[in-house]
Amino acid sequence: MFSLAKLREMLTWRRGVVLTALLAISAVAVAASDEFASSSSRVAKPVYAEGKGDKCVKEESYMRRHHMNELKHHRNETMRKGIRTSQFSLQGCIDCHADKKTNSVLGKDGFCQSCHSYAAVKLDCFECHASKPKASKVIKAMPNQSVQTGTESGIATELQLNTYTETVEPNTTSGASK
Amino acid sequence: MAGLAIAPGVTLFDLAHGRAPEEAASSKVRWGMLIDSGKCATGCDDCVAACGKENGFTGSRETDSQWIRKVEIKDLRSGQSHSLPMMCQHCEHPPCVDVCPTGASFKRADGIVLVDRHICIGCRYCMMACPYKARSFVHEELHDQNPDVPRGKGCVESCTLCVHRVDNGGQPACADACAGAGHNAILFGDLNDPSSEISKRVATLATTQVRADLGLNVGVRYQGL
Structure with a gap:
């Protein structure tokens, strides 16, 4: 014959097991869903179309991280001082990277827009600047x-x-x- | 055109025009224009059309910008009339720059008055300050801009003296169009260079600054007013 105390003890032990099992299952589920997201992403991957030139004005890794700073610096130099060098000129980027089909850096596969959509960074250059080469x-x-x-x-x-x-x-x- | 022919088809231009791309605009140069109202034909708007074509507005929409306009003035007593283009006068002491709350309106070292659209907030204070009504506000979204002339909604803008052409050694589209039409009423050049055609004419002829009483020392002068 079980005592009441023993029964209670057994129940709490069982609850513990059930809780642990549940936790383990949910952890596996989360891991699985992570894996799912990375394999077939909901967000379209950016398109790195080949530029028209041989190579970029600086290493690609540098440009990926710093292009916005270089463009901003260059824009101030050009706007305020009239310095029109070609290395970090926005026009130069567009001339080289415009999509072969659409002739633009915008659009779904556009060099600028596809990456900015992926990174969820607003791209407002082209509200004023032309997105197509001359x-x-x-x-x-x-x-x-x-x-x-x-x-x-x-x-x-x-x-x-x-x-x-x-x-x-x-x-x-x-x-x-x- | 201001220049000295040294061989057939080869003309020597003042050195200030041949600025290297990495060289900043210098205050040794002061770009300006001299407009001969005697040569400016009544009814001709080639300069206005050329400006629109170069900078990307046609004037077909009511809200389109206007960087240059033709003005007809008439002396009611004598009946004498003049036709002349009016645009940003590229003042030495520009009121638009004085009032700009963000520093977007500025004067470049070589005297060209510009709007930095990156920091213009579209308050339009400069439009009120300009005695020449030279500035416009862009009310609507724009598309297919000239890659050399970025323009967009929400900013104030005005004649840039075709700075993209000038930096590449050219002259403003209006001056080109006027010469192309055979009127040669618009002369562009460096007011600081005593050997330039414009300086010689300003030194020898009676030229007028519009609203000279304001003491702005404008870069666009008129002859025959």
């Missing part, structure tokens, strides 16, 4: 200007003898990109 990469040079104008030095020298109006004319966006 329609025609013509360097505007005054006649006889011997200074390189930033991008392709070869073309700059070639253009030296052209008349000014000829080199400037085709360089508008709205008309050309439509």
Whole structure:
């Protein structure tokens, strides 16, 4: 015959076992769901399309981490001082990384947007800046200007003898990109 | 165009124009324009159209920006009339810069007055301060901007003296268009360089600053007013 005390003791022991078992099962379940999420993610992976150039202006690992700082620094230099070097110019990024199909860095597979969507970082550059490369990469040079104008030095020298109006004319966006 | 021909098809321009990309704009240069109202044709708006084409607005929408406009003025007594373009006068002491609460409105070392849209909050105080009504507010979202001319909703903007062209050794689109149409009413150049065409003309001809009484020492001058 069991005493009342012994019965109570047994029940608490059983409860303990049940609780432990439940905990173990839920832990396994959580681990399994983690594994599930990483294998078939709900968020689309960013697209690292090949750029048009041979290599980036700096190592890719550096650019992934610091491109925003470099762009911000460059924008202030260009805006305030008129320094228009090509290394960290946003236009340079777009020229190289624009999607071959859409000709843009935006869109689902766009170089900028796909990664920013993945990282959930708002991308507001393109509310003002064009997301497409220049329609025609013509360097505007005054006649006889011997200074390189930033991008392709070869073309700059070639253009030296052209008349000014000829080199400037085709360089508008709205008309050309439509 | 301001320049000296040294061989057929080769023209020598003032050195200030050939600035290297890594070189900052210098205060040794003061960009300016001289507009000859005698040559500016009544009814012609080639400069306005060229500005819109270059910078990405057509004037077709009511809310479109206006960086340059044609003004017709008439002396009622004599009947004498003038036609002239009016735009940001690129003041030496710009009121828009004085009032800007964020520092977005600024004057570059070479005298070009600009808006840094990255920090413009769109308060439009500068629009009220400008005696020339030169500034516009962008009311609607924009698309397909010129890669050289970033513009967007919520910012104030005005004539940039086509700074992207000037930095590459060119001249503003309006001056190009005016010369292209054969009027040659707009002369662009460096006011600080005594050998430039604009300086020579400013030194020898009677030129006017609009609202000279304000003492702003504008960069855009008018001839024949």
